[in-house]
Amino acid sequence: MFEKINLPYYYSALDPYIDERTVEIHYTRHHQGYVDKLNSAIEDGQPELFEKTLVEILQNTDIINEDVKTAVVNNAAQVFNHDFYWESLVPNPDEAPTGKLLEAMEEAFGSFEDFKDEFNNKAASQFGSGWVWLSLNSDNNLIIETTSNADNPILHGRIPLLTVDVWEHSYYLTYQNRRADYIKSIWNIIDWFEVGQRFEKSVK
Numbered sequence: 001m002f003e004k005i006n007l008p009y010y011y012s013a014l015d016p017y018i019d020e021r022t023v024e025i026h027y028t029r030h031h032q033g034y035v036d037k038l039n040s041a042i043e044d045g046q047p048e049l050f051e052k053t054l055v056e057i058l059q060n061t062d063i064i065n066e067d068v069k070t071a072v073v074n075n076a077a078q079v080f081n082h083d084f085y086w087e088s089l090v091p092n093p094d095e096a097p098t099g100k101l102l103e104a105m106e107e108a109f110g111s112f113e114d115f116k117d118e119f120n121n122k123a124a125s126q127f128g129s130g131w132v133w134l135s136l137n138s139d140n141n142l143i144i145e146t147t148s149n150a151d152n153p154i155l156h157g158r159i160p161l162l163t164v165d166v167w168e169h170s171y172y173l174t175y176q177n178r179r180a181d182y183i184k185s186i187w188n189i190i191d192w193f194e195v196g197q198r199f200e201k202s203v204k
Helices: 020-045 047-051 054-059 066-087 099-109 112-125 179-189 192-202
Strands: 130-136 142-148 159-165
Touching: 020 047, 020 066, 054 066, 066 159, 099 112, 099 142, 099 192, 112 130, 112 142, 112 179, 130 192, 159 192
Parallel strands: none
Antiparallel strands: 130 142, 130 159
């Protein structure tokens, strides 16, 4: 059976950028809901998928039975996306990336500030619910992309390095309809050490 990650900090740890109640509801209800639906779909339709990891499922969707494929893919992606999101955040992080990740960002976007501006703009302009990502494409180039609903880069052969959730439940209690303010504030809690580790492990 799949389980969500153990949250690596207290619900209150991301205040004032994401409030305690939002983290609690997001993690214990929304995130848990995707876990429960994924387990139910697999248990009822294709139990051998419990032997796979989330990434293996998302990289090999052709192995999923058609009658449960939509439920399995959507919920497996959302469990992965949420796990990845929580692990992209940390209280009191470094203010900016360093080392090889920073060098790659400067090559791809011009500067770290230019990267943030592009990321902010794409996040703010994402229509409806979804995610904004820093990903590594098949040419080892950094890209910023958005995905709708449960979609994610793995389903398209890319490697995710950072994500920010832009579904309304991730920010509405504090920011209401001000998604842009949420995106700007979240730079204060991005775990650049973790993102840098992901980059160095993934680059070929």
